Amino acid sequence: MFYQSPLRTITLIAALCFLAIYASFGSYFAREIVIEIIILAILAISLDFCAGFGGMVSLCHGAMMGIAAYFYGMMSVKLGWGLTASAGIGLAAAVIFAGCVGWVTARISGIFFIMATLAFGQMAYTIFFRWRWLGGDDGMGGMRRFDLSAWGVNLNDGLIFTFWALGILLLVYILSALLLRSGFGRSLSGIHANEGRMQALGINTATIRTQAMAFSGLMAGLAGILAAQHTFYISPELLVWTLSGEVLLVVILGGIGTLVGPIIGAILLVLMKHSISAYTDYWHIFVGLVLIFAVLSGGRGIFGQGEYWWQKYMRGQHA
Amino acid sequence: MQNVAMDVSFWILQCLNALQYAMLLFLLSVGLTVIFGLLNFVNLAHASLYMLGAYLGISLAALTGSFWWALLIAPLLVMGIGAGLYFTLIARLRTAGPMNQVLVTFGLIFVFLDLVRIGWGDIALGLAAPPALSGTLHFLGINYPSYRLFIIGLGGTVMAGMWFILARTQIGAMIRASVENTDMAAALGIDVSRLFFLVFCCGCALAGLAGVAAAPILSATTTMGITILIPTMIVVVIGGLGSLEGAILGSLIIGFIDVFGAVLMPSFSALLTYALLAAVLVWRPHGLIAARG
Structure with a gap:
């Protein structure tokens, strides 16, 4: 069950403020890092939505993101559609893909669910890797950012684009929080806790799971379009399964099932990666060790552990 | 007639290629599948052990001057690494659920990846097939590299050996019983945790064996x-x-x-x-x- 506790609100505001200040007063490189964090955070919230609250540990979230990015690129660059319409098609493609995966895997759980999502994600990866028309393994360039000059906003300015991305991150968080607090979110948490009992209550769990995956796909799609507009370039590397694994790492590192934890996890992972790669080329080993440590130390993640201690402290105060 | 003969030999060649790839996959997957069946453990790092097998094999072949020593010792070293993993991580993750297992072994992939890069560098390394197997064999109207035939034979031997152990020996019966129902097997007096350890080590050794065997065909790379x-x-x-x-x-x-x-x-x-x-x-x-x- 999801609660937007005061601690979560404070953490969310603090994290967003940190990103805003870091981007505003930092160099060009700092803004690049902040956008990288935001894209990863959106993707991680999207994964936390279905893994942390619905128990669906997916390894195809990179593919959802990549599909949206590729359809956005295909419509706008190859077919010359308008940017808004292309973005709509991109999001729709991600939603349809995620919904199909959710529908097909609705009766599978545990390791078989993980393997099935891995397979579907790699299937999408292979398609774009081979599709010469869309650049194949070379990727594709030429994407453009939305033209908001009618509102006096120039997204081609690095700082403004960063704030635009920050706004989307906040929107994604609010949407997820609202949905998790609705009846739908409660049913989803119920399925996570005890699927058999939810079925006995007359709830069509397959439908709920499919819808949760589809909504997760929508959020991952937003991250994909943001990624395509950020670097003006997309490649099949967006869809590869190890990226989905990294997103799962972010969720675990920050705190699974907390919704704000993934933002903390994304900040930490990206900052850690950049600070370590300044010294050594071997940053994978640190990421791997952090992941192993995060799981072995209880799996609550950084925000989750902090929240756990805070709640314990508060209970001590009231007792 | 000439055309048909060429066609047939082409398909025989492809069948042998498929069989050789299948045997390599078998050497890797048999360890993974038995470990899962017995320990309920998903070891994504199994493929990292395969990679380690290839790199260790290359170093050992350079050290001893013989491919055969490498083929013998590298799997044992990989087995030792697997045993180390078992005591540090695997044993305590057995009941942790698939997500935690996937995450930790995913982390291990990263760790092994960089350890290999630190130890052997980023360049692809080759391993020469042993002199006895470096030629080609002529049969059924085709020429086929004898080393690839050796892999088919190796896979077939392991397959037969595994079948014999699992189907015809007491330890095989114990393994099958534990896969079917761990608690019942333990209640019947089978030392399940020792069996787990044994099977895990054998699976790791097979992954190492596959790595050394694959090195002369697909040179060793970090990916x-x-x-x-x-x-x-x-x-x-x-x-x-x-x-x-x-x-x-x-x-x-x-x-x-x-x-x-x-x-x-x-x-x-x-x-x-x-x-x-x-x-x-x-x-x-x-x-x-x-x-x-």
Whole structure:
């Protein structure tokens, strides 16, 4: 069950403020890092939505993101559609893909669910890797950012684009929080806790799971379009399964099932990666060790552990 | 007539290629599947052990001057690494649920990847096939590298040996009983945790063996583990987690689909295996030959 506790609100505001200040007063490189964090955070919230609250540990979230990015690129660059319409098609493609995966895997759980999502994600990866028309393994360039000059906003300015991305991150968080607090979110948490009992209550769990995956796909799609507009370039590397694994790492590192934890996890992972790669080329080993440590130390993640201690402290105060 | 003969030899060649790839997949997947069936443990780092086997094999071959010593010692070293992993991580993660197992072993992939890069560098390393097997054999109207035939033979030998151990010996009966129902096997006096450890070590050694055996064909690279992991997992899931027959069937299916797909419809070959996996997961979620009734 999801609660937007005061601690979560404070953490969310603090994290967003940190990103805003870091981007505003930092160099060009700092803004690049902040956008990288935001894209990863959106993707991680999207994964936390279905893994942390619905128990669906997916390894195809990179593919959802990549599909949206590729359809956005295909419509706008190859077919010359308008940017808004292309973005709509991109999001729709991600939603349809995620919904199909959710529908097909609705009766599978545990390791078989993980393997099935891995397979579907790699299937999408292979398609774009081979599709010469869309650049194949070379990727594709030429994407453009939305033209908001009618509102006096120039997204081609690095700082403004960063704030635009920050706004989307906040929107994604609010949407997820609202949905998790609705009846739908409660049913989803119920399925996570005890699927058999939810079925006995007359709830069509397959439908709920499919819808949760589809909504997760929508959020991952937003991250994909943001990624395509950020670097003006997309490649099949967006869809590869190890990226989905990294997103799962972010969720675990920050705190699974907390919704704000993934933002903390994304900040930490990206900052850690950049600070370590300044010294050594071997940053994978640190990421791997952090992941192993995060799981072995209880799996609550950084925000989750902090929240756990805070709640314990508060209970001590009231007792 | 000439044309037909060429056609036939072409298909024989492809069949042998498929069989050779299938045997490599079998060596990897059989360890993975038995470990899963017995320990309920998903070891994504299994493919990293394969990579370590290849690199250790190359170093050992350089050190001893003989491929055969490498083929013998490298799997034992990999087994030692596997034993170390078992005591530090695997044993305490056995009851932790699939997500934690996937995460920790995913972390191990990263760790091993960089350890290999630190130890051996980023350049692809080759290993020469032993002199006795460096030529080609002429039979059925084709020329085929004898080293590839050796891999087919090696896989076949391991397959037969595994079948014999599992089906005809007491320890095999104990393993089968523990896969079927761990608690019941423990209640009957089988030392399940020792059996787990033994099977885990053997699985790791087979992964190392596959690594050394593969090195002369596909030179050792830092990405070789991640590249082979996905087909291996597909073999295990299609065949049925925990089942030896499943690993055999799955390796043959994936080996033949991959090789013949690449010949007959190059642009769809990779897609075919994924589509097959998706189909199996939807219609028979526990694999073609499920280990547990």
